[in-house]
Amino acid sequence: MKKTQLILIGVGILAIAGLYALPSVVVDNEGEVDAISQENASVGTADSDAVAMHEAELTPDQQGAVSKLRGQLNQEGAENSKTAVLDSLGGIYQELGKFDSAGYYFALAADESKDLALAEKAGESYYEAFTFALDANKVAYTAEQTQKYLNRVLENDPTRLDLKTKVAMTYVSSSNPMQGITMLREILEQDPQNEDAIFNMGILAIQSGQYKRAAERFEDLIKYHPQNLQGQFYLGVSYFEANQKSKAKAQFESVLEMTEDEMILNSVQGYLDKL
Template identity: 85%
Template sequence: MKKTQLILIVVGIIAIAGLYALPSVVVDNEGEVDAISQDNAGAESSDSNSVAMHEAELTPDQEAAVASLKGRLDNGDSDLNTESLLDSLGSIYQELGKFDSAGYYFGLAADESNNLVLAEKAGESYYEAFTFALDANKVAFTAEQTRKYLTQVLENDPTRLDLKTKVAMTYVSSSNPMQGITMLREILEQDPQNEDALFNMGILAIQSGQYKRAAERFEELIQYHPQNLQGQFYLGVSYFEANQKNKAKAQFEAVKEMTGDEMILSSIQGYLDRL
């Protein structure tokens, strides 16, 4: 599950307190930009420690598969090359949802071969780990690794706005959040209907207390992407926080018709009860 899906549920319960654990950043004021940075000191993290921790969670069959692949790597007598063995190890951890360990092995494979497909796998895995990270050091480390590998892909293909959006979001949680905001704006200049960029700009506007601006962003988002459930939900949240009660009620009622998920419906009802 993506972090955006988790937040969709959690926000309704905690009334968006601490949303995304991001710094307070003014993202959309015309002619005025302000940022309150958070230091991400101590960005060093040990991938090997994470891998060792995750190995303890493997099933016997998975443990045997990992041991076999590692043995073949150590012996150097495999019919598969090192790149393929590392890729296989990364895939095992990816299937388990252990994204930092997956990123570690995909990254080793990418470094071994300069293979951009593997670099993208590494960057995507580290980004997933980044979105779930709570420890400040892990956030900083996985963000750095995301940028390292996805930037390699972007240097070869600058049109990959999906990857640029992810890189931008890693900067937003760094000591230089405006670099991320600038990147998101650049994406929207290239593609005004970009789903990820519109969503994230809306989220950042909520986080910085710009609820009317957030509503505008989410209105744009659902105009182009009406099936984006998160966007539909956050539009209701934005109206609610902007004290636009009639709009909020109508929006939440509309979202109720889009999903049968009991946790989401409970979150929506919590807002409706407060109107």
């Protein structure tokens, strides 16, 4: 499995298990960009191309709402009014799961007002887009935007370990993955029970073929967070890959008792059939 795919699993896609059927999230546009892109060069053309594809997926009512809001961007008015319109546009696409488009508008709003709440919305949206991205350029771009906006929040509040974990995972997919791994280790030094950091370190251990180390990570994870179904599953995967068959069998059987989800059950059964 490709490194990028394993990273995507670590941030929620779970391709190995096939645990969830996730929607495709790629974006594109051109039309409305003229009114705002000139004002904010920091938002790249990858985003201006990233709204139109989603536009075709909107219902007529949604298209009407978006068109009305875009029209307001060209009207003279207070700066905070424009920010509110951009925020509303981002919210529409966020609700639809069109995260590139949501990030585009939230980023414009954040840069317009310097509001850290909007910067967080932009960073979170780009991170969601990052987790779905398969194209190398899309991965790199959404990672960069995630870092830009979430780091803006972290500069103001370094205690936000939830955001730091997400930034770390974007660095792991870059040309300098050790930067991300170092960040995850720093998070665990501050909070040894941090759920996201332990999980992602476990996934990275699987990626590098360190299955015994991965098992140790997932053992810690389920000790602190026993309801983490992903961790429970990947503990079984780690045992399986480490050739600890009796442990793998017991772990997968335990997972079977934790859920009634058909996709999860089928994934687990697939491993049990190999034991």
